[in-house]
Amino acid sequence: MEVAVELVLFTVRDDRLQVLLTPRPERPALPGGLVGPQEAVEEAARRVLREQTGFGDAYIEQLYTFGDPGRDPARRTISVAYFALLRSDSAGLPSGATWRFVKSLPSLPFDHDAIIRTALARLRAKLSYSTVGFQLLPAAFTLTELQRLYEVILARRIDKRNFRKKLLTMGLLKPVPGRRASGPHRPAQLYAFRTRRLRFLDGQLV
């Protein structure tokens, strides 16, 4: 029996949640590949990330294992899906791979539609009770940028004052020197996360 990994790599650019697809003979699909005989499953996921997306330092976490016979008509494959988040300031795109808006995805081969739905549900749920969303932002960012990130992923508006109050009270952020000027208005203070590592929150963030 073959064991594969699939990668659902999300990023937020231009105020849209996007997912990376790689070219396949038939039609684009999620990046993926077989797990090597001496390779840990998570290692394989990181290798696929490196080789097929060209991005090295994404956040990665195991999502779910899809193992119905018939999910790949050609051969029996069990696939461990991983969920990955890429900082919006990551540069480059490997040849052939494309970012697609999650809102307007084409129909994907195998069970990749279901995998993406599962990943999106995980991302949305985890935004509320953990700092996982922080993985999508660069080292310094404005509070509005952070709020837009949440709004884009959750597909709903968030109150600016309540959002800021919550984040600052929780002590997740620290102001860093510098401001971002982006048009004919007051420049915004830059902030950074107090720690880059994933934290689970006491209450609900959003």
Place this chain on the structure above:
Amino acid sequence: MEVAVELVLFTVRDDRLQVLLTPRPERPALPGGLVGPQEAVEEAARRVLREQTGFGDAYIEQLYTFGDPGRDPARRTISVAYFALLRSDSAGLPSGATWRFVKSLPSLPFDHDAIIRTALARLRAKLSYSTVGFQLLPAAFTLTELQRLYEVILARRIDKRNFRKKLLTMGLLKPVPGRRASGPHRPAQLYAFRTRRLRFLDGQLV
């Protein structure tokens, strides 16, 4: 490469959280087995439940996939762990299998210690925001029995009045005819879950 399933089957009896171990040549371990060539992974988990535990109607859900090379020194196996809950009134125990207190487990082979830790964390987390704990009780039960269940799993005391208020307000339970007399004191009203199916709750239950 071989793909296996492992089963972490919990039950609560005698006010203790217990997990089922099956005999192995070396020492007891989690029930498990290989996934057949034409078998869905979840099907394999249900088959292991049937064949190795003798219990047919447990709640089952995928937990995590453990795939480090070296987790089984004998051969390369990737294992999809499942988490299962058995009603405390289920009768019978298959030959050789034993219930062990989760609090005082012996050291287990392979990475089974880690699998049980992961399962316990999932169970505790899910108790708070879903009705998954209901799978551990028979069709009719008293409010005290339900509360004891939560206390045993979470390993902490819960306020009786607040617990009852929350459950009744949420409309998860309905009283059913009958009372349970269990000693020299007032008998307790019996209740049942309004629906057996898993529900995710708006707020926190405990």
Place this chain on the structure above:
DNA sequence: TCAAAAGTGTTAAACGTACACCCATGA
């Protein structure tokens, strides 16, 4: 009659949510 668990409300604090205006800037 006694011991034991069943059953039942109130209060204070914390939290969530809704809401509107002035500020600083570049064009």
Place this chain on the structure above:
DNA sequence: TCATGGGTGTACGTTTAACACTTTTGA
């Protein structure tokens, strides 16, 4: 000077958490 997003506080309703006594029963 004007258009734009940055930045800030309050008040109300809901939820959580702490807390103690009476009731019913079997022994």
